[in-house]
Amino acid sequence: MPYHVAVVIRANPTKTHRAVEALRIALGLSAGEHTVTVFLLDQAPALLTEDLEHVIDADILEKYLPSLEQLGTPFVVVEGTLSQFRITPGFNVREEQLFRIAELIASSDRALVFS
């Protein structure tokens, strides 16, 4: 049975490898029958920026990003994020207010939180 899966990433990609690993897991789940939405909170939107120099495991991340873009995997970020981070064009990113993000995560069938 396909589920709506929320992958929430709060881990700072410049401090821990866990953020990139979380995105790999999200991609793996997206490739199946599930609908996956990735929530990038705090510094996690850095995963989708043009400058990945300080991102840990950036070489691995660069292998996965084209697939996430091609699959149109939905990314949700907090309102105001797009003016703070230079997100690479092509990704399916939308801003939501924090309370709405909480609602979306709460309404998902499964939630995986990486903080």
Place this chain on the structure above:
Amino acid sequence: MQRKKLGILLSTPQSHPSVETVATLSSEALAQQIDVYLYLIDEGVKNVRDPRLTELAHRGVKLFACAYGCQRHGVSTEGLDPAISLCGLVVLSNMVAGCDRFLAFT
């Protein structure tokens, strides 16, 4: 009646308290006749030789370890307990789909 299925994802190493929580939770679920599927990912693969988890595998927990994670974290798979299956994210995807409850300890 079909048994209930509990899926658990563990991504933390042995030093993290989540490992003990997962072991206790899995043991209790087994005692209640619930099928348990435990997937070790990321640093969670460092637990593949943790007796708390291998013992559970011999009691009936279906224990999976991410092959990629083992490679990334330098966890040897040589001589691995045959009760543990090395696998990829497809198995995790199937667990998410097939279990009545799914918990992530990440």
